[in-house]
Amino acid sequence: MSTGVQVNSQKGAANFFEEVMLSTPGDTRLQMCIQCGTCAGSCPSGDDMQHSPRQLFAMIRAGMREEVLDSTAPWYCVSCYFCTVRCPQEVNITGIMYTLKNMAIKAGKFHEEEGADLSQSFVSNVENYGRSFEFGLATRNFLQHSPVELFRMATMGLGMWSRERLDLTPQRIKNIDQLKLILQKAKDIETASEIGQSEVMA
Ligand code: SF4
Numbered sequence: 288m289s290t291g292v293q294v295n296s297q298k299g300a301a302n303f304f305e306e307v308m309l310s311t312p313g314d315t316r317l318q319m320c321i322q323c324g325t326c327a328g329s330c331p332s333g334d335d336m337q338h339s340p341r342q343l344f345a346m347i348r349a350g351m352r353e354e355v356l357d358s359t360a361p362w363y364c365v366s367c368y369f370c371t372v373r374c375p376q377e378v379n380i381t382g383i384m385y386t387l388k389n390m391a392i393k394a395g396k397f398h399e400e401e402g403a404d405l406s407q408s409f410v411s412n413v414e415n416y417g418r419s420f421e422f423g424l425a426t427r428n429f430l431q432h433s434p435v436e437l438f439r440m441a442t443m444g445l446g447m448w449s450r451e452r453l454d455l456t457p458q459r460i461k462n463i464d465q466l467k468l469i470l471q472k473a474k475d476i477e478t479a480s481e482i483g484q485s486e487v488m489a
């Protein structure tokens with residue numbers, strides 16, 4: 288088991304737990320996690336994740352740096368924020384998932400073969416259309432990772448489409464330009480926050 292003490296890359300961090308917290312913009316409240324499992328039970332990607340958010344947080348606390356950064360779990364996170372709004376301890380779960388992805392990339396542990404493309408497709412849909420495009424997202428993901436599963440899910444998709452619960456083409460929201468400005472503003476704030484943190488830690 289890695290202690291994280293010798294290998295942490297965030298200045299000022301005494302161990303992997305602190306490294307994760309200091310690498311995440313804002314207050315993660317990770318220390319407040321009570322291992323209740325609400326996040327694991329809420330996650331729509333939970334079945335595909337190698338570890339649930341709850342398990343990842345226990346592993347972070349245990350200093351299991353290599354195992355956490357090796358986990359495919361963060362790459363299946365689609366940033367839906369469902370876990371974050373349901374967490375009774377207000378842990379910034381989604382933010383931590385982003386941090387783990389960034390740390391994994393820096394550590395050369397990018398899971399290109401896993402859900403990274405799903406996450407990128409979801410973000411791309413939101414940036415271009417202002418909302419998710421479930422049909423395209425699911426079809427592309429199953430074709431790339433599990434074509435057999437695509438046939439199994441086709442019946443369900445057909446049922447959803449017949450009940451007008453599934454669009455076959457992406458639908459763009461009104462005022463997409465305003466959303467793009469908001470997203471750009473959020474990116475600017477995150478970048479400024481990261482620069483500010485680096486200067487504080489320097
Ligand atoms: S829901 Fe919150 S408190 Fe419960 S296990 Fe997940 S992160 Fe921890």
Ligand code: SF4
Binds near residue numbers: 332340371
């Ligand atoms: S934000 Fe990520 S980890 Fe949380 S419920 Fe959504 S997909 Fe799961």
